[in-house]
Amino acid sequence: MDFRQLSYFLGVASELHFSKASEKLFIAQPALSRQVQQLENKLGVLLFERDKRNVKLTPAGEYLNNEAQKILSQLDNIKHRTQLIHNGEEGEIRIGHPGSAIYSVIPPLLSALKLFFPSIKANLSEMLDSSVMDALKNYEIDVGFIRELHPDKYLTSKIIFREPFALILPACHPINEDNFKSLAQVKNDNFILPPNNSSSVYHDLLLRLCEREGFLPNVVHESNYGATILKLVEHNLGISLMPISYKHSSAMKVKFIELKNISEQTNLSIMWRKDDTNPVLQNFLKIADSLSFSDSLPIK
Structure with a gap:
């Protein structure tokens, strides 16, 4: 016809x-x-x-x-x-991220995305740093958030968020914000940390925080997932060192003591494929670049 x-x-x-x-x-x-x-x-x-x-x-x-x-x-x-x-105003953006990102950069990013591009759908997948890079190169996700960067000729990245570490203690622990002086006070405690093979630079940074105070942590449990670590700490199975953004994660009975007197902080970078011309991704990156994230030390 x-x-x-x-x-x-x-x-x-x-x-x-x-x-x-x-x-x-x-x-x-x-x-x-x-x-x-x-x-x-x-x-x-x-x-x-x-x-x-x-x-x-x-x-x-x-x-x-x-x-x-x-x-x-x-x-x-x-x-x-x-x-x-x-024009990249409708479609899907597939995002890979560590657990902590959901308590820092992702909510304001998705709020801005909904405001400016309401027809773009976000598909979120929590994953490890190493998995983020593999998923990007295998075209399983479009953009990733990652704490530990490894040079890769196919990927590009930019630091968008920096935050301090916190000492995570069970609610019953005698140390609190008022009497905390340094990590040396917990040198005899058991620790729950990420395994060394999951993110070596990040793991080494946590060890360095303790070494500076004259001790190596006694690691009794290991986990790659922040929610698991928090739950173990809540049940008095050890203490941990984590990004302060996990403070917003839940109502678990744990104490967060920000490590204010140390220079080391943890970075969160956004990463994507260099050759990706998807207009939805380009709009997402523009929004990420325009935001200053609250409760943080944003990188500009």
């Missing part, structure tokens, strides 16, 4: 007057009549009942009028959505 002929038919069906319809459609009346007649011949039906005074839709014409309006409306919607997708 010729969509031009269909639009001409709809013009006449709307006016029920060939002369008026020809003026609105910017086509000569004889040409308009010819186009409608050709459509009738193709369909093998009569669409209009005509006489010198009146034009009236036949039952077949009424049906085609209703259905054709739906089709053209759908085509307009397809055109609009195609333009949105081309």
Whole structure:
């Protein structure tokens, strides 16, 4: 079916007057009549009942009028959505992130994304740093948040968030913010830390915090996941060192003591593929670049 002929038919069906319809459609009346007649011949039906005074839709014409309006409306919607997708205003962004990012950068990022691009859907996957890089290179995610950076010729990154560490203690622990002086006070405690093979630079940084106070932590449990570590600390199975953003994670019965007198902090970087031209990703990166995250020391 010729969509031009269909639009001409709809013009006449709307006016029920060939002369008026020809003026609105910017086509000569004889040409308009010819186009409608050709459509009738193709369909093998009569669409209009005509006489010198009146034009009236036949039952077949009424049906085609209703259905054709739906089709053209759908085509307009397809055109609009195609333009949105081309401009990166509609689609999906797949995000890989460590657990701590959900308590710092991700909520304000997704709030801004919803405000400026409400038709973009975010798909979140919590994963380890090493898994983030693999997922990016395997095209399983579009963007990742990562604490430990490793140079890679296919990926690019930018630090967007910096935060201090905190000493995490069970609620029953005798040390609190008022009597805390240094990590040397907990040198005899059992620790719960990430395993060395999960993120060596990050792990070494945590060890360095303790070494500076003259001890190596006695690690009795290891976990890659912050929520697991917090739960173990809550049950008095050890203490830990974690990014301060985990303070916003839950109502667990643990104490967070910010390590204010040390220079070491933990960075969170955003990472993506260098060759990725997905316009949705480009809009997401622009939003990330424009934000200053609260409760942090943002990198500008």
